[in-house]
Amino acid sequence: MQQKPSSAYVHIPFCTQICYYCDFSKVFIKNQPVDTYLVKLMQEVDYYELPALRTLYIGGGTPTALSAEQLDVLLTNLEARLDLSQLQEFTIEANPGDLTAEKIAVLKRSKVNRISLGVQTFNDRHLRQIGRGHNEAQIYDSISGLKEAGFFNISIDLIYALPGQTMMDIEKNVEKALALDIPHLSLYSLILENHTVFMNRQRRGQLHLPNEDTESDMFAYILSELKRQGFDHYEISNFAKPGFESRHNLMYWDNAEYYGIGAGASGYLNGMRYRNRGPIQHYLKAVSEQGHARLHEEYLTKAEQMEEEMFLGLRKKSGISVARFEEKFQLSFNDLYGAIVDQLIAEGLLKNNKQQIQMTQKGLFLGDTVAERFILE
Numbered sequence: 079m080q081q082k083p084s085s086a087y088v089h090i091p092f093c094t095q096i097c098y099y100c101d102f103s104k105v106f107i108k109n110q111p112v113d114t115y116l117v118k119l120m121q122e123v124d125y126y127e128l129p130a131l132r133t134l135y136i137g138g139g140t141p142t143a144l145s146a147e148q149l150d151v152l153l154t155n156l157e158a159r160l161d162l163s164q165l166q167e168f169t170i171e172a173n174p175g176d177l178t179a180e181k182i183a184v185l186k187r188s189k190v191n192r193i194s195l196g197v198q199t200f201n202d203r204h205l206r207q208i209g210r211g212h213n214e215a216q217i218y219d220s221i222s223g224l225k226e227a228g229f230f231n232i233s234i235d236l237i238y239a240l241p242g243q244t245m246m247d248i249e250k251n252v253e254k255a256l257a258l259d260i261p262h263l264s265l266y267s268l269i270l271e272n273h274t275v276f277m278n279r280q281r282r283g284q285l286h287l288p289n290e291d292t293e294s295d296m297f298a299y300i301l302s303e304l305k306r307q308g309f310d311h312y313e314i315s316n317f318a319k320p321g322f323e324s325r326h327n328l329m330y331w332d333n334a335e336y337y338g339i340g341a342g343a344s345g346y347l348n349g350m351r352y353r354n355r356g357p358i359q360h361y362l363k364a365v366s367e368q369g370h371a372r373l374h375e376e377y378l379t380k381a382e383q384m385e386e387e388m389f390l391g392l393r394k395k396s397g398i399s400v401a402r403f404e405e406k407f408q409l410s411f412n413d414l415y416g417a418i419v420d421q422l423i424a425e426g427l428l429k430n431n432k433q434q435i436q437m438t439q440k441g442l443f444l445g446d447t448v449a450e451r452f453i454l455e
């Protein structure tokens with residue numbers, strides 16, 4: 079009997095504004111059946127009979143788009159149902175514009191011990207241009223409110239290579255991010271996704287994005303500044319002070335299994351990757367009728383599982399343990415990948431350590447293009 083996963087992701091698909099670059103599973107909150115959604119969410123939690131959890135992550139959408147009462151209902155009900163006696167990390171995502179003192183008080187009463195704040199940029203003009211609902215002042219209010227309530231394990235998301243953004247803007251952003259004195263940062267370059275306002279603008283030639291050289295200069299600058307300030311670049315897009323790496327996100331990159339709960343959420347159970355129904359009404363109906371809302375279910379072949387192991391593991395600075403890989407898949411790592419590893423070491427993209435396969439800085443910089451070389455024909 080396979081061991082049950084000890085991590086769960088809970089999706090809150092509502093937002094108080096829709097950002098121009100976003101293709102996540104979410105809807106504008108107004109007129110949505112939020113209370114019913116929270117009831118069905120608990121039915122889905124019950125259906126899976128979760129074991130004691132090590133990590134729990136509430137994401138979105140925007141969990142803090144809920145009212146303080148709804149947030150309280152969500153957290154109280156989750157905590158009543160789940161065994162959190164082994165819990166190491168309980169993260170909730172929050173948006174600066176939504177995080178009122180009342181909501182912070184609700185979080186303080188709960189077992190939440192980590193906050194991930196969607197800052198994106200400190201520049202008010204850029205915030206408006208990407209369709210965010212908050213401003214710079216609200217970022218500081220949120221951080222100080224959280225710290226006053228005793229939350230210090232705070233992460234912020236930043237996006238770089240935004241339309242019209244210059245190196246000087248990046249320098250200011252990094253300076254302001256560091257001044258927050260928080261232990262974790264996630265950093266993403268703007269990706270144009272289909273069915274977003276930005277993709278339409280790009281097609282019409284109205285989006286003026288920094289070119290690729292500027293984008294990689296921006297990344298290099300951020301990387302060196304954060305390192306200088308004691309942050310470890312522990313994953314392609316993530317930086318942490320020692321001991322503050324996200325345990326939940328490390329679980330994804332370790333290719334471990336987890337429960338995914340809520341409309342549009344993805345999960346990984348018993349070798350099956352699944353995705354729940356996204357549209358709210360479809361989700362509510364499915365949970366009422368069958369207890370879960372899984373729509374796409376895919377059992378991975380061993381070859382696919384190994385590909386994912388490589389792809390995800392190489393994102394981490396710590397890389398992939400050859401011994402762990404061989405134990406998990408009962409195959410010789412060297413037979414499978416020895417030639418590719420030698421080639422990538424020669425190109426300066428992997429480190430010369432045959433027991434722990436790790437990217438060099440140059441490799442981390444190129445990210446997925448290196449990982450793709452491990453796809454077996």
Ligand code: SF4
Binds near residue numbers: 097100102104
């Ligand atoms: S980026 Fe976040 S807040 Fe903005 S629309 Fe997407 S899920 Fe909502």
